[in-house]
Amino acid sequence: MNKLENLIVKCKEYAFDLDFNRAKQWKVESEDRVLVGYMPIYFPREILHAVGAMGVGIFGGGDRKQIIKGDAYYQSYICHIPRSIIELALDKHMEHLDGFIFPSICDVIRNLSGIFKQLNVGKFVKYMDFPQNFLPEVGGKFYQDEMKHVLKYIKELNGVELITENLNHSIELYNKNRRLIEDIYNVRQEFPWRMSIEDVYHVVRAGTVIPVEEHNEILEEICAIINEDIGTPMDKIKVVVSGAFCEQPSIGLIKAIEEAGCYVVDDDYMLGSRMILSDIDSISDNPLETISNAYINHSQYSSSIYDVHNPKEYRLAKIAKERGADGVIFASASFCDPSLLDAPIFQNAFDKLGLRYIAFQYSENINQYKVIKEQVGTFSDSIKLWED
């Protein structure tokens, strides 16, 4: 196995380790370390890092966890991810996680925070109400209050005070993390054959469950490798995948899209790791405010963020254009309100703009790709034909 393959294998293990062993390992190295599980979409992990804590991304059990207890909490018309998260909790996969953060993404995740409280999972449970008001002194202030709340919980566990220099340092590390990930996507935009989307996915997802320092090293190595001319180009179209930002498609499905004839040059699978679009100022004397402003002014759109002042359909269209994509694939988790309710908005706009797209639904434990491959393959072929 060559170097790239080795790195990928390591990341594969990390990404789907439902026992979060690397995080467990990190925690026991020192007494004042705290693990904080966070659900999609995004959480400013910088602040955790600054106070001796580490964010552990919880993306559900995918197709790796059989659900029995989790189904007892949800009717059939609710998406799959909360079931696997509860299953993981009740089956004690997350015993070593001290606290849980539920970002405001939809009502299902919102209510799940209440269920966690009811079941007494973790030492603290916080629903993180990201602001839908974008005035720095209004929404921004509230966001900072929310972050301070989380810091308070952590301080109760490890006594660590937030120090400006530490937070600035953490910001630097995560800035680097985001830059490196962006570099990978930038290379793939031109040369998608140098690294498959499946491998990119594993690498980025691994970063949500290991220390950022280690992840940055891995990313640097990978960037160096893929900047070389490796791999063989194939006759595939380029697409952007949108809508899969919470409940994750199975690896099989992620692969299947590329196998069916599409290079995925951008996606929102691991949106949280790429949420902030430019470096956050790391030398300010009020880094919490800086983080807040970065979220308010320089964050990516999402279906869970109020966007009337900056409509998301045009932002996606712009992304597709900048990446040189031939079309967009809307992949929504079944029953996913944010994704499905946005569909008409996106599709109506794209019809007007003449942008090509297809749409399908999946669930995290899907392992039957025939129909989707059919759809994607046809999409790919038809675009190639039109080009001709």
Add this chain to the structure above:
Amino acid sequence: MKKYYLGIDLGSTTSKAVIINEKDEIIGRGITNTRANYKVAADIAREEATYDARFTLLTQRMQEEIDSKPEFKKYMQDIRSVFQYRQFKRRMDSLRKMLLQTVDSFSYDNKEDVKQALIKILNVIEPQIRNEFVNEDLGSKNQFFRDIVSERYNHEVEKAEKLVFEPLMLAFDKSITPVENEMVQYNFKELVDESMNVLEEKYKGLVDEPEHKDREDWYYAELNAVKSNYKNVESTLREHIDEIADEDIHIANMIGTGYGRALLPFPEDCIKSEILCHAFGAHAVFPNTRTVLDIGGQDTKAIQVDSHGLVTSFHMNDRCAAGCGRYLGYIADEFGISLNELGPEALEADKEATICSTCTVFAGAEVKELLHNGEKRPNILAGLHKAIVQRAMSLIARSGGVRNEFTFTGGVARNQAVLKYVKQMVTDSYGDLTMNIHTDSIFMGALGGAMFARRNIEVDLPSKK
């Protein structure tokens, strides 16, 4: 006059009737899978139960002899089987007629060939079936008419010429349902007479069997006894038969339950929810049960009961047939086998193929793909069975989990592979507890209904038993 009580459970796939006596003992059971209207189904099930009841009464009359003389025991066992065979034969004759009629109505060029092939097949399977009833106790397996015939019919048709294959299958499909839905009139006495004749033939023709290591000693003792003494049994039997044949099985009260209960011509207070009937019936058979799982044809129920058999909470999955009996029916069709062959073949698996589709219909596509990819049939079947049980487990979890003891009822409980996975998953999720599975599990709803009928529950309570 002795009083009896009747419970009728009109399920979505099968209809059941149970007759009990004043001591809550089951005297007669009847079951039909006719998909005609509910009234016909209720009548057929009730008739079946009544015949069964007569038989039980007959057996009871002769209990003393049965207990003391081995030839009586064996004879009564045998005659039960043969009796069921004679019932079967009536319907089979009707089917033969219908099949020939149907083929006649065809306009295929090779009609004559088809007809000949048909007669050949019938001549093969009819004696086969007869033999299994008479000599191998097929009756005790509680199989439906359709399944008994189709299993063997299909087997023979596979061997037939290509050109007659389709017409033969088509003829069967067209003929089986009307025959299945017929209300066949039996004369009890006549049937017993016929049975006795058959048995006479059988015993006369008995050659000394070489001792087989699988058979117990008492088997040979009984066999020898009956060979020499069957004439005695016959005459004793004839003494009682006239009485029983004419005896009025007086139904003092009846309760209807199940999906179709609203359509029963019963007054309103004679209709009870199937949740309550099921729970009550299960509790009657297993007084320590606290959780009852019923996987029916079209719905699944998880019921929690207290020490009196009263329901404390329940959860139903009745909007989707995935994970219910119907699912098994589709699977059987997909695999071209009968329902009773499903379980045994699934048990041959060395691992379970993962089935992801939550939908019965889509599972079909998934199965085809798995077969195409070379997955072994038993493994796929095992995976499908496991999937059903998983869905049932989710429902149970939703209703509060499994509390000791756990009783598993419903038609699906007859499937050995389902039983295996239920046992496995209940133990995995809830630890070691007592699991009750009963051959009468499909009748528990009707039994509960009959018991409510006896208690006339408005006035009496189970606690006043």
Add this chain to the structure above:
Amino acid sequence: MSKEAQKERSMVLQKEMIAGLFNDLANAKELGKKVCYTFIPGNLSELIRTFDMLPVYPEINALQSAMRKKSASYIKEAEKNAHSEDVCTYVKCDVGMMMKGNIGPTGQKIPEPDVLLLSYTGCFTFLKWFETLKREYPNAKVIMVHTPYQENAEMTPEMIEYMVKQFTEEVIPQFEEVTGIKYDEEKLKKHLELAKEAEDWITKIFDTTKQKPSPIDAYFAGVYYIGPINIGFRGTKKAVEYYKELYSEIQERIRLGLGPITPEGEMKEEKYRLVVEGPPNWTSFREFWKIFYDIGAVIVASSYTKVGGVYDMGWRHDPSRPIESLAEYCMNCYTNLNIPQRIDLLSKCIEDYDADGYVTNSIKSCNSFSAGQLGMMREIEDRLEIPVGFIESDLVDPRYFSYSNIKNRLESFFQMLEQRKAMETVNNK
């Protein structure tokens, strides 16, 4: 006044109120009034009235359409336009109605919005709803009011501050801009004073179910009673008058020992007292109600009647702190409470109103209510040892109301209650 006329007077008052509103809406342009679309949870009627605007509640339009059997075609229309089968049917019904000319349930056209007051309270779908409507009405002004979720069962000073700032820096200035009217805090205070009064009355009214027999049904009839305070009349004299009248009618029923009025007359015998969680089904409202009153089941408390504000614990609008009041009001709507709070509230209702059973009507298209109801049900069952029933239907999509399934499950549930009662009687002898 004769008893007959007395019975009708509250209904007459309500009808007048609502008809008046729809009339005004139809003539909004002529009257020179601005039209404000908003939601029931977090409905800021007093503030809207302070600026002399007319409120429109798309949720109400949807449910009224459903009761008039028009929702199916609206939903179909929306689904033709890329809306998924699985999303909120209120939204689809509204969008479909709009696509078909925006003719409201009374047959009058509903005017286009001048303002889309996105009161983002207790329901994520609201966000999407008005994002969608903004694309349809590009000239409308969308104003976001982000109501923070009571994630830890409390309204913290930070949450209140956040909301107050939104009011003072965004909502009020933008209202001023749209209407050309200056913000008059005294006027708002007057409305809040009246709101407080109405809230006192509504609390008294829902408390009457403590009587045995209960004189009202707090779910099926309850949704009619909360009409005025939810659709823009809270804060008006008319609403206070209505509730006073209603209360005296109910007192009369209590004096005569009467049970609740149903579409088929008075319910004769009260056999079971229930608490219901979840919205009702609107497309088969009458049929659904009938299953209950036919068997003598009365609902003594419901969570749905609290979506427009939870007054059980004594909270009221407070004119002395007008803007903070508005903030607290929004945060205090049922769907903005966290799951443990909801469980506590429902448990309190079961105990206070002496309920025999707890029923959940799980609505397919409403995740805010539905996600978590199974866990809630089991917790309540364990805590109070009370029989629980679970049925599934939908708000306004008739395809998801299966009468036979629901009847089957409810019948089994009622028979279960019956057995328990009989058991209790035996034990108490």
